[in-house]
Structures are given as structure tokens and as C-alpha cells.
Amino acid sequence: xxxxxxxxxxxxxxACWLPAHAGRTCEPHAATPQSIEHGMALAAKVSQALDxxxxxxxxxxxxxxxxxxxxxxxxxMAFAIKTDAGPWRVxxxxxxxxxxxxxxxxxxxxxxxxxxxxRLEAAxxxxxxxxxxxxxxxxxxxxRLGTLHQSAYNMVGYAWGLKYQQSNQWVIETLxxxxxxxxxxxxxxxxxxxxxxxxxxxxLRLGPLTRLGARVGSANIAFDDHPNEKRFADRIETVTxxxxxxxxxxxxxxxxxxxxxx
Numbered sequence: 001x002x003x004x005x006x007x008x009x010x011x012x013x014x015a016c017w018l019p020a021h022a023g024r025t026c027e028p029h030a031a032t033p034q035s036i037e038h039g040m041a042l043a044a045k046v047s048q049a050l051d052x053x054x055x056x057x058x059x060x061x062x063x064x065x066x067x068x069x070x071x072x073x074x075x076x077m078a079f080a081i082k083t084d085a086g087p088w089r090v091x092x093x094x095x096x097x098x099x100x101x102x103x104x105x106x107x108x109x110x111x112x113x114x115x116x117x118x119r120l121e122a123a124x125x126x127x128x129x130x131x132x133x134x135x136x137x138x139x140x141x142x143x144r145l146g147t148l149h150q151s152a153y154n155m156v157g158y159a160w161g162l163k164y165q166q167s168n169q170w171v172i173e174t175l176x177x178x179x180x181x182x183x184x185x186x187x188x189x190x191x192x193x194x195x196x197x198x199x200x201x202x203x204l205r206l207g208p209l210t211r212l213g214a215r216v217g218s219a220n221i222a223f224d225d226h227p228n229e230k231r232f233a234d235r236i237e238t239v240t241x242x243x244x245x246x247x248x249x250x251x252x253x254x255x256x257x258x259x260x261x262x
Contacts, residue, residue: 049258102151150164202239
């Protein structure tokens with residue numbers, strides 16, 4: 001089995017960050033031995049913890065950027081699945097850097113934590129067995145994974161909107177698809193299931209100057225999908241990792257989140 005140092009050396013041979021973004025800054029960073037070793041060490045620690053949980057599917061989060069001014073701890077959520085071959089694989093949505101276009105990706109845990117995170121910390125929620133059983137076949141099926149994917153990406157997309165879709169939004173809408181495979185075939189139905197089961201988005205308090213600056217400076221930030229009565233009252237309702245972690249145990253869908261860090 002390759003040692004951590006061997007894996008670091010292999011990764012340095014192609015040391016560049018993926019040209020995709022979600023829950024982290026979108027600036028080019030050259031990989032360094034230290035950053036790669038830290039990312040791989042966190043991935044190994046998470047893998048051991050997930051193995052010990054006995055789960056086959058978890059909802060996994062990273063702290064890609066500093067959101068403390070919004071009282072948020074984590075920025076990006078994904079599904080992690082235990083493959084039959086042994087390693088954990090991550091399934092998630094990322095947007096192309098500098099653009100408002102997104103794609104779905106399958107990655108290893110190492111890749112997931114090599115995106116120059118704000119904080120070397122991970123958190124995960126273990127779904128109850130029935131939810132894991134429902135998610136497992138969906139996460140194995142590339143076609144079903146894309147059923148509710150909307151490529152138009154907006155980092156602060158309206159939680160109940162259809163014009164855009166951000167990464168965390170795709171996760172919970174896909175959860176709805178898995179839970180009601182014959183009753184959820186589109187995003188409207190997925191969001192109805194989420195509302196019926198008590199999901200509540202985070203409300204960000206963003207004034208007009210903040211919104212204008214964010215919109216002008218970033219192609220992947222827009223506010224035109226938010227209802228006027230909420231937007232002009234500085235209430236931006238969007239799907240955050242923290243809101244999902246708060247909701248899952250309350251809805252009886254998963255255990256309380258756990259976390260680990262370096």
C-alpha cells in the first residue's frame with residue numbers, strides 16, 4: 001500500500017488545482033508539498049472515521065471558504081459513498097471557475113480536500129439505514145444523478161427557485177429524488193418534498209451595496225431569482241451546509257453531524 005509520502009509525490013507530478021469551484025475561493029493555487037500532505041492527511045483521517053461509522057453513504061462537508069461573518073461553519077456539501085472496491089468516493093456538484101456553469105463530479109477523498117480549504121476540517125452526517133438504502137442506487141447511477149441537475153449555477157441561488165442551482169441545493173434535491181423515486185421527477189416536486197419534511201434554508205442578511213458588489217464581481221453570483229419582497233428586504237434565502245446539518249436530525253433522516261480536523 002502506498003504511503004502518504006508516496007501519494008504526495010505522485011500528486012506533485014501533476015500539481016494543479018481542478019478548474020472547478022464550490023465552497024472555496026476561485027483563485028489559482030500552485031500545489032505545495034505541505035498543502036498536499038495536509039489534504040491527504042485530512043482525507044485519511046476522514047476515511048478512517050467513515051469506515052468506523054459502518055455507513056455506506058454519508059453527507060460530507062468541507063470548510064472551503066471563510067463564512068464566519070454569516071455565522072456559517074461549512075461551505076460545500078457532497079455525498080460520500082463506500083465503494084465495493086473499498087475506497088470512499090465523493091459525488092458532488094462544482095461550477096467552472098469564473099463561470100456560472102456547473103457539472104457533476106466523482107472524486108476520491110484526497111481530491112475533495114486538496115482545494116486549498118479555508119480550514120482543515122470536515123464534517124459528516126450518517127443517514128439512517130433506510131435513507132442510505134434509498135441513496136445507494138441513485139449515487140451509483142450516473143443518469144439518475146443528473147436527473148435534477150441544473151447547470152446554471154448561482155452560489156446564492158434561491159432555495160425554492162428553479163432558474164439556478166447551487167451545489168448544496170443539488171445535494172438535498174437529489175436526496176428527495178432518492179427518497180421518493182416514483183413521486184419526484186423534477187425540481188419542483190423535490191422542493192415540495194423538502195418543504196413538507198421541514199427543511200428551512202439559511203437567511204443571509206445582504207444589503208443592496210453588498211449584493212451589487214457581489215453581482216458585479218462574480219459571474220456565479222446572482223440575485224434575480226429571489227422574490228422581490230425578500231430581496232429588497234435584504235433577506236437572501238439559500239441552501240447552506242449548516243442548515244442541512246440542522247435539518248437532517250430534526251427530520252429523522254440522519255444522526256447529528258460529526259467532525260474532525262487537523
